[in-house]
Amino acid sequence: xxxxxxxxxxxxxxxxxxxxxxxxxxxxxxxxxxxxxxxxxxxxxxxxxxxxxxxxxxxxxxxxxxxxxxxxxxxxxxxxxxxxxxxxxxxxxxxxxxxxxxxxxxxxxxxxxxxxxxxxxxxxxxxxxxxxxxxxxxxxxxxxxxxxxxxxxxxxxxxxxxxxxxxxxxxxxxxxxxxxxxxxxxxxxxxxxxxxxxxxxxxxxxxxxxxxxxxxxxxxxxxxxxxxxxxxxxxxxxxxxxxxxxxxxxxxxxxxxxxxxxxxxxxxxxxxxxxxxxxxxxxxxxxxxxxxxxxxxxxxxxxxxxxxxxx
Numbered sequence: 357x358x359x360x361x362x363x364x365x366x367x368x369x370x371x372x373x374x375x376x377x378x379x380x381x382x383x384x385x386x387x388x389x390x391x392x393x394x395x396x397x398x399x400x401x402x403x404x405x406x407x408x409x410x411x412x413x414x415x416x417x418x419x420x421x422x423x424x425x426x427x428x429x430x431x432x433x434x435x436x437x438x439x440x441x442x443x444x445x446x447x448x449x450x451x452x453x454x455x456x457x458x459x460x461x462x463x464x465x466x467x468x469x470x471x472x473x474x475x476x477x478x479x480x481x482x483x484x485x486x487x488x489x490x491x492x493x494x495x496x497x498x499x500x501x502x503x504x505x506x507x508x509x510x511x512x513x514x515x516x517x518x519x520x521x522x523x524x525x526x527x528x529x530x531x532x533x534x535x536x537x538x539x540x541x542x543x544x545x546x547x548x549x550x551x552x553x554x555x556x557x558x559x560x561x562x563x564x565x566x567x568x569x570x571x572x573x574x575x576x577x578x579x580x581x582x583x584x585x586x587x588x589x590x591x592x593x594x595x596x597x598x599x600x601x602x603x604x605x606x607x608x609x610x611x612x613x614x615x616x617x618x619x620x621x622x623x624x625x626x627x628x629x630x631x632x633x634x635x636x637x638x639x640x641x642x643x644x645x646x647x648x649x650x651x652x653x654x655x656x657x658x659x660x661x662x663x664x665x666x667x
Contacts, residue, residue: 357596359648360556360603360656362406362434362498363394364475365426367413367608370440371620374478374527376519379619383416386617390608391422393634395429401641404430406653408475408498411438411459414466427467432652434498435459435471442478442530449484456492473653475499478530479506479558483548490551496657497546498603500557503565504537517622537565542600543657554657559602562594569605570640574625577636585639592643603653604644610637 367387372380398405407426413419427433437444438459444452456474464470474489476499489497509531514524543556561568568591577584595602613630614621621627644650 357599357648358601358656359595359644359650360406360601360653361403361606361644361650362408362475362603362653363606363608364408364436365391365410365413365608366436366440366477367410367419368617368619369412370410370477371609371623373440374442374530375517375622377619383412384619385413385416385419386608386612387413387419387422389616390611391425393611394606394608395425397634397637397641398431399429401645401650403641403645403650404432404652405650406432406434406473406498408434408436408473409463409467409471410436410440410477411462412440414459414462420466423463423466427469432473432654433463433467433469433471434473434475434653435463435494436475437477438462440477442476442480442527444476445480445482445485445529447484449488452485452488453492456488460492472496473498473556478527479532480529486546486553487548487550490548490553494553495654496554496556498556498558498653500536500539500555501532501560501567502536502539502541502557503532503560503567504534505566506532506536507534541565543603556603556653556656558605559595559600561591562598562600568602569607570610570637571605571607571625573640574610574628574633574636577628577632578625581632581636584636585643588640589643592647596647601656602644602648603656604640606637 367385369380369383438455472495474497479501481499545552546555573584573588614626
């Protein structure tokens with residue numbers, strides 16, 4: 357059985373922007389720290405995965421070396437939008453199309469790769485966004501997070517921010533709705549007015565539909581690292597039992613701590629020391645590779661489709 361692994365390469369400024377910190381406009385970066393760490397861990401296990409890159413980062417010369425390293429190591433390059441705004445789906449269809457095109461151009465210029473997969477910032481998606489992806493020839497969208505706890509995560513996030521009412525309304529769909537827990541938890545094909553596209557959800561716990569991506573595991577590790585690792589192992593076991601080929605997600609904050617990035621101290625699990633975080637990532641990779649053949653998302657959809665469902 358196959359499993360897909362991806363890393364949303366949200367840069368420091370992108371988190372600050374979503375949080376409402378005006379200092380994001382200075383475009384502070386930690387890619388020179390995060391990317392080598394991630395590549396070293398993946399290379400140690402012989403893994404090729406998908407990196408979703410933000411176009412704005414690809415536009416900044418100081419990020420070029422880190423992003424070229426990703427391509428040079430043979431990883432798939434995906435589109436994570438240009439501006440990394442979790443309210444992208446609220447834009448007009450023409451604005452969405454321009455956002456995708458601008459990101460494609462910037463990412464292609466620095467990596468030499470034209471993305472064929474997309475993940476929306478904050479797991480947002482909409483019919484106009486899906487139609488734009490179809491028209492632009494994307495092979496898949498990976499923006500779905502089929503969990504019931506999205507509104508709870510959003511409430512927690514808002515409690516940690518100092519956003520004004522306008523900014524809160526912009527972010528009203530961040531992390532999705534309660535009804536997202538009813539979405540398919542396996543890869544499936546979506547039909548739009550402009551054609552079809554394959555959807556690869558970020559897998560949640562089969563049955564319970566609670567998150568199992570590594571950042572959530574890190575959050576559990578603030579209570580007990582052993583419990584967190586056991587939780588992830590249980591999720592992987594349940595995926596095998598139910599025939600769920602998982603798509604597992606990593607974030608840059610899984611590779612860095614508050615000492616190295618004090619601006620993001622407010623995020624869950626940033627108080628964990630980086631050595632512990634890296635051990636948890638390694639434990640998750642061990643559990644995943646022991647149970648599944650781990651591949652990039654583009655290879656995932658091109659593997660036999662006997663697991664696919666219609667939606």
